[in-house]
Amino acid sequence: MIHMAKFSQPPRGTRDFVGEDAELFIDLVSKFTEIARLNDFKPIITPTIEYFDLFAKKSGVEIVQSMYVFRDKAGRNIALRPEATASVIRAYLRNLHKEPKPLNLFYVAQCFRYDEPQRGRYREFWQLGLEIIGDESAAADVNILYTTSEYLNYIGVKHFVQIGNVAFYRSFMDSMGVNSDDQDLVLHYIDKGLFSNAEKLMLEKYGEDASKVLRELYYTDVKRLSELINGYGSLLGERCSKISREVEKTLSFTDALRSIGIDVEYSPSLVRGLAYYTGLIYEVKAEGLDLSIGGGGRYDGLTEVYGGPFEYSTGIALGLDRIMMVLKEKGYVVKALPRVIVIALESSTEIYRAAVSASRTLHSSGIAARVLSEPRVSKALSYASRKGYLYAVIIGRREIETQLVTVKDLMKGEQASLHISELAEYFKQRLLDLL
Amino acid sequence: MIHMAKFSQPPRGTRDFVGEDAELFIDLVSKFTEIARLNDFKPIITPTIEYFDLFAKKSGVEIVQSMYVFRDKAGRNIALRPEATASVIRAYLRNLHKEPKPLNLFYVAQCFRYDEPQRGRYREFWQLGLEIIGDESAAADVNILYTTSEYLNYIGVKHFVQIGNVAFYRSFMDSMGVNSDDQDLVLHYIDKGLFSNAEKLMLEKYGEDASKVLRELYYTDVKRLSELINGYGSLLGERCSKISREVEKTLSFTDALRSIGIDVEYSPSLVRGLAYYTGLIYEVKAEGLDLSIGGGGRYDGLTEVYGGPFEYSTGIALGLDRIMMVLKEKGYVVKALPRVIVIALESSTEIYRAAVSASRTLHSSGIAARVLSEPRVSKALSYASRKGYLYAVIIGRREIETQLVTVKDLMKGEQASLHISELAEYFKQRLLDLL
Numbered sequence: 001m002i003h004m005a006k007f008s009q010p011p012r013g014t015r016d017f018v019g020e021d022a023e024l025f026i027d028l029v030s031k032f033t034e035i036a037r038l039n040d041f042k043p044i045i046t047p048t049i050e051y052f053d054l055f056a057k058k059s060g061v062e063i064v065q066s067m068y069v070f071r072d073k074a075g076r077n078i079a080l081r082p083e084a085t086a087s088v089i090r091a092y093l094r095n096l097h098k099e100p101k102p103l104n105l106f107y108v109a110q111c112f113r114y115d116e117p118q119r120g121r122y123r124e125f126w127q128l129g130l131e132i133i134g135d136e137s138a139a140a141d142v143n144i145l146y147t148t149s150e151y152l153n154y155i156g157v158k159h160f161v162q163i164g165n166v167a168f169y170r171s172f173m174d175s176m177g178v179n180s181d182d183q184d185l186v187l188h189y190i191d192k193g194l195f196s197n198a199e200k201l202m203l204e205k206y207g208e209d210a211s212k213v214l215r216e217l218y219y220t221d222v223k224r225l226s227e228l229i230n231g232y233g234s235l236l237g238e239r240c241s242k243i244s245r246e247v248e249k250t251l252s253f254t255d256a257l258r259s260i261g262i263d264v265e266y267s268p269s270l271v272r273g274l275a276y277y278t279g280l281i282y283e284v285k286a287e288g289l290d291l292s293i294g295g296g297g298r299y300d301g302l303t304e305v306y307g308g309p310f311e312y313s314t315g316i317a318l319g320l321d322r323i324m325m326v327l328k329e330k331g332y333v334v335k336a337l338p339r340v341i342v343i344a345l346e347s348s349t350e351i352y353r354a355a356v357s358a359s360r361t362l363h364s365s366g367i368a369a370r371v372l373s374e375p376r377v378s379k380a381l382s383y384a385s386r387k388g389y390l391y392a393v394i395i396g397r398r399e400i401e402t403q404l405v406t407v408k409d410l411m412k413g414e415q416a417s418l419h420i421s422e423l424a425e426y427f428k429q430r431l432l433d434l435l
Numbered sequence: 436m437i438h439m440a441k442f443s444q445p446p447r448g449t450r451d452f453v454g455e456d457a458e459l460f461i462d463l464v465s466k467f468t469e470i471a472r473l474n475d476f477k478p479i480i481t482p483t484i485e486y487f488d489l490f491a492k493k494s495g496v497e498i499v500q501s502m503y504v505f506r507d508k509a510g511r512n513i514a515l516r517p518e519a520t521a522s523v524i525r526a527y528l529r530n531l532h533k534e535p536k537p538l539n540l541f542y543v544a545q546c547f548r549y550d551e552p553q554r555g556r557y558r559e560f561w562q563l564g565l566e567i568i569g570d571e572s573a574a575a576d577v578n579i580l581y582t583t584s585e586y587l588n589y590i591g592v593k594h595f596v597q598i599g600n601v602a603f604y605r606s607f608m609d610s611m612g613v614n615s616d617d618q619d620l621v622l623h624y625i626d627k628g629l630f631s632n633a634e635k636l637m638l639e640k641y642g643e644d645a646s647k648v649l650r651e652l653y654y655t656d657v658k659r660l661s662e663l664i665n666g667y668g669s670l671l672g673e674r675c676s677k678i679s680r681e682v683e684k685t686l687s688f689t690d691a692l693r694s695i696g697i698d699v700e701y702s703p704s705l706v707r708g709l710a711y712y713t714g715l716i717y718e719v720k721a722e723g724l725d726l727s728i729g730g731g732g733r734y735d736g737l738t739e740v741y742g743g744p745f746e747y748s749t750g751i752a753l754g755l756d757r758i759m760m761v762l763k764e765k766g767y768v769v770k771a772l773p774r775v776i777v778i779a780l781e782s783s784t785e786i787y788r789a790a791v792s793a794s795r796t797l798h799s800s801g802i803a804a805r806v807l808s809e810p811r812v813s814k815a816l817s818y819a820s821r822k823g824y825l826y827a828v829i830i831g832r833r834e835i836e837t838q839l840v841t842v843k844d845l846m847k848g849e850q851a852s853l854h855i856s857e858l859a860e861y862f863k864q865r866l867l868d869l870l
Contacts, residue, residue: 008525008528008529008741008742008743009486009529010481010482010485010522010525010526010529011482011484011485011486011507011511011513012509012511014482014483014484015482016479016480016481016482016522016525016526016529016530017478017479017480017481018477018479018480018526018530018531019477019530019531022477022478022479022480023477023478025478025480026468026478026480030465030468033461033465035798037772037803038772038798038801038802038803038804039794039798039803039804039805040774040776040803040804040805042453042454042457042458043452043457043458043460043461044451044452044453044457045451045452045453045457045460045461046445046451046452047445047446047449047450047451047559048449048483048515048545048547048559049446049449049503049515049547049559050445050446051444051446068484068505068507068513070503070505070506071505072446072503072549073549074447076446076447078446078503080483080484087445087451090443090445090451091445091451091453093443094443094444094445094451095451095453095454096453096454100818100821100822104805110483112483112484114507114508124482124483124484137782137808139779139782139787139806139807139808142787143805143806146791146806150795150798252782255784256782256784256787259784259785259787259788260787260788260791260792306443307443308443337472337473339475341475344574347572347574347687347691349690349691349694350694352574352577352691352694352695353694353695356581356695357695359474360585363470363473363474363585366473367473368472368473368474368475369473369474369475370474370475370539370578371574371578371581372574373572373574383535386535387535
């Protein structure tokens, strides 16, 4: 028995992925990469650690408070990234600002937040992300969600999208002279389902009208929003046209998504936690899971926060952990390579070389194969069975002399003798439907 | 002009991978995964952060001193992993100890060391690793190096392997009563090319004989080592047979590697920095690079250090950054997907839907395609050219009515009109050699 010493535990809120979980993890990352590429997103890989200030600037109070922050040996304030968008924008400003825009980028990144671990929430979690920089139109947002949806369909996750638009709230609050911190706080309250706190803050600091319009924005569907806005023309002033444009954008966005088969609904109460969102936002839900599997939206102008010129930008981050939850629930099976074990019955150079050569041949046909040096054939076969190999190729002194090897079907127990040169063809025929 | 504010810099010793570098990175990781799988290694993913104690136990003074260590909000001593083998062994004890052995595992992991950044050395660096747990025989080490070599051949890195065996030094020092800390220090000196310090330590603390044998071990090739050992029979006592066994193992290991076409040389001065090595060790060098691109070896019994039962184990870690250096030097080109842009000339739902449908069709043929909503066709084509697209598909109102779309070859400037249903076939024929 193994004593479960402290040493065998990973830090609280982190996990080891082994066996089927690790296979699933890699499969989902590789399929995300494939779909992102097919949609012409380019990869970007940023550091796992960043200067704390990068995130402190514009990630929102909640994230900043739950960050892993420490000083390095030179006294720099370093953070484990709590999300990757800030890093992507930083890297864009440093390396990619001269590229023709729109610029489509994707990433796979582990992120860290020191929250209380709970179902579907870990201290180290994995995000699959898409970002588009330099495109003002809702077409960029559609592109983000189309790519997301193509990915989720590919891996068999039934899903729908909730959308909102924080520009409605922000433009309204701008027109009321609500300062930036209070704006963030109001949106934070709404995000957390604490609308009454938001209403109270508006009432106390900005008066009854402000509180009343906030309530109406909160309860009005986008389709009736233009009407509402026009009624408050004198109150909203020049922001009126900005809000109207955003209403148009939201409606055409919704139409476009529906036209390409994406299930979408507008929710006035959707705002999301990150402080950098400026317009359209979205959350992706999977059928059968009460947690969101991803979210994103417009963060126009985040480039300015980091000292660059203004750029339009939008993006999404999908939670790999949540997607894994959905797929494990469904019993998703990762396609495994067919596996053959090559048993070298002696450790002589000649036999070993023949065994390696056989396994190399199988590799080039896409069959997983490894050499086991084991003089006791029954021991080797028993190991091969327990490990789930489909076939064993047995090579000993006699096999080298005759060039005929024994192939054993470990499921059926049948065996055959064939020439070494016929191995690849033999397995290709038998394992064709597994390749 | 963008002002290179502090914000645009990643922390010292870390990097952004964008453009060709990011493509190369992903290509190399994906090919490593492919070769590891074909050789029947299973994936394992461990956390990026671990308890400090995990590494403090057995990684060696040098690594412990250069670790990123901090306290989390609950006061736990947390480290960014400086290497992944300790984590793999921890995860093995926790999740995999009941699996039939040998157990072959692979990982891809970023690791962190607070060293002075220099050529080929970063504070955040990437390792591609293979581990085999539960196999005493040199066949496991051969398997590790065979898989490594198959990978390096696959990506076109000419390489050779230097091998050594720390068991010679450790067994000899055991027989001389040299304590564990001094053993680690002697090996550390040898690793750093400071043999005279090692010799001096032995002379001062363990006498003239100890110092003399150390020197002979350091200068004697493995082929003449048995002879040397036998001459010191009375001094080495019962360790003599242990060393003789290791000599045999080293010789058969070398033979096996050569028999399968791996270029290998024995170096008595090779010991490597990690304190947990116990026997055969190896370093992989690439033609044309003076830095090692990977290394590993036997770490039998590391399981015991973490509270588990004794297991034989061996493994390697390849430096992805170093491999990238070699390949960039050689002008390695990552095969890119052929790319087509689909231009939607109006933002109407019908045109947009047709454009998305066209791009989806191309995706299923393995062609990267994205939709650009742009009413000005010349602007769209100019963007497409700058972005290096091979073809543009143009869809407007007329195209919807006639079901005939315009396809433009952006390299040749030629264009054709074809039915929407013919698109996939048209591109498959033209892009066949790129797929």
